[in-house]
Amino acid sequence: MLNAYFGDYITVAVFMAVGALLVAGAIFASSLIAPRRPGGFKEVVYESGIEPIGGGWNQSHIRYYVFALLFLIFDVEAIFMFPWAIRLDFFAEAGLGITVLVEMIVFVVVLVLGLLYALAKGVLRWE
C-alpha cells in the first residue's frame, strides 16, 4: 500500500498545506470585511514619522556573517553526532563503547578549538 510507505511524508505535507490554507483563509476573510483604499502616505514605509531617507535596502553593516560561518560548522557537526547518539547503545553492547566515546570526544575537542580560535580572533568583541 502506498500510504503505508509514504504515510509520514503525506501527513507532514498535508499539515503544511493546511497551515498555508489557514493563512489564505484568514486573509480571504479579512479581504471580505476590511476596507481597501490604496494610495497615499500609508504606503510609505514607517520611519518614526518623517519621510524615509534613502531606500530600505541601504548598505548596512552586517556583523553577523561570521556567526553564519560558525553556525555552519557546528550544524554540520551536529549532523554527524545524531547517528552517533543513536548507535551508542549498539556499540556499548558490542564492547566498543569507550572507543566510540573517545572518538567523539576528540571530534568535539577539535570543534571547541575552532570556537576558541574564533573567540580569540575577537568575533564577539564589538566596538
Add this chain to the structure above:
Amino acid sequence: MSFWATLGLQVVAVLAVMLGLALVTIYAELKISAHMQSRIGPYYAGGRWGWAQPLADGLKFLQKEDLVPRLADSTVYRLAPYVVIVAALAVWVVIPFGPSLVVRDLDLGAFYVLAVSSLSTLGVLMAGWASANKYSLIGGLRAAAQLIAYELPLLLAVLAVVVQAGTMSLSEIVAVQAEPWFVVAGVPISAPFIVKGQIIGFTIFMIAAIAELSRIPFDMPIAESELTMGYLTEYSGIRFTMFFLGEYASMVAMSAIAATLYLGGYALPGVPAATLNVVGPFVLLGKVALLVFLMIWFRWTWPRLREDQLQAMAWRWLIPLGLLNIVLAGIFKVVL
C-alpha cells in the same frame, strides 16, 4: 478507518488544539502580566474577567486594512506569514499526547522538530528583508543571527537526550522515561530525564527555546524602544495577526517539546499506563501550562540583553556547556 479519514480527523484535532491553546496563552499572558504589574488586565470583553479579549482582538485585526508598502518586495512580503504558520503547525505532527494519541510517530521525531521549528527563521528573515524598511531589515538580521546562534544550544541539548534515550522518536523518549528506574520495596519508581541527569540540558533547552521564540530577555529583533517593532513594523491587520498567532502557537509547541523531552511528556509517575490515553493529554497540558507560565514570568523578571551580550551568551557559554553535556551523557551511557 481509512488513512485519509484518520488524517482528516487528526488535522482538525491538531488545529483545534493549536488555536485553542494559542488563544488561552494570549489571554494568560495578558492577565498574568497585568497581575504581575498590579493591574487588572482585560476586564470587559466577554462579560466576565475579559475572557473573550483574544477573540475580540482577532476580530478587530480582521477588519483592519491590509497594507503593503509601495516599495516592498510584494511577493516575499506576502509569503512570509505563510512560512511562519506552516512551521508552527507542522511541529505538532510528532508531539505525543498519549501512547496512541500522536499524529505520526516519526522515527526522526526530535530531529524533525528542530528542522521544522528552524523554518520560521526563514519567515522572519523574509519579513524583515521584504518590508524595505530600515527597522525591519535590522530586526530581520538580528533575528536571523539570534535564531542561528540559539539553534545550536537547542540542538545540543536535544542531542544529549537522544544519547540517553537511544532513540529520536518522541513517543519512545516518553516511554523510556516511564520505564521503572529502580524498585523500592517492590514498587517501581520511574523518573523523567530532568531528574535522571538532564538538569543542565533542560536549563540550556529552556534558555535557547526562549531565545528562539524571541521573547524577553531575548527580544532584540523586535526591541520596541529602538526598532519600533523590528521585522513586524510594516505588517498590519490580518498578516500581523498571523505572525502573532504563530508566535504563541510556537511558544506552546516549544513548551510541549520541552515537557516531552525532559518532564516525562504525557506520563506521570503513579498514573497507571492503561489510563494514559485518557489522562495523558491533561498531564501534558499541565506540564505545558507550567512551562508557559515560567516563560511569562521570565518576561517580567529580566531586562533585555544587548545584542553582543546575547551572542556572547550563546557562543561563550551555552554551546560549550551543551557539548560538555553531551560528553557527560555519553560517559554515563557507556561507563555506568
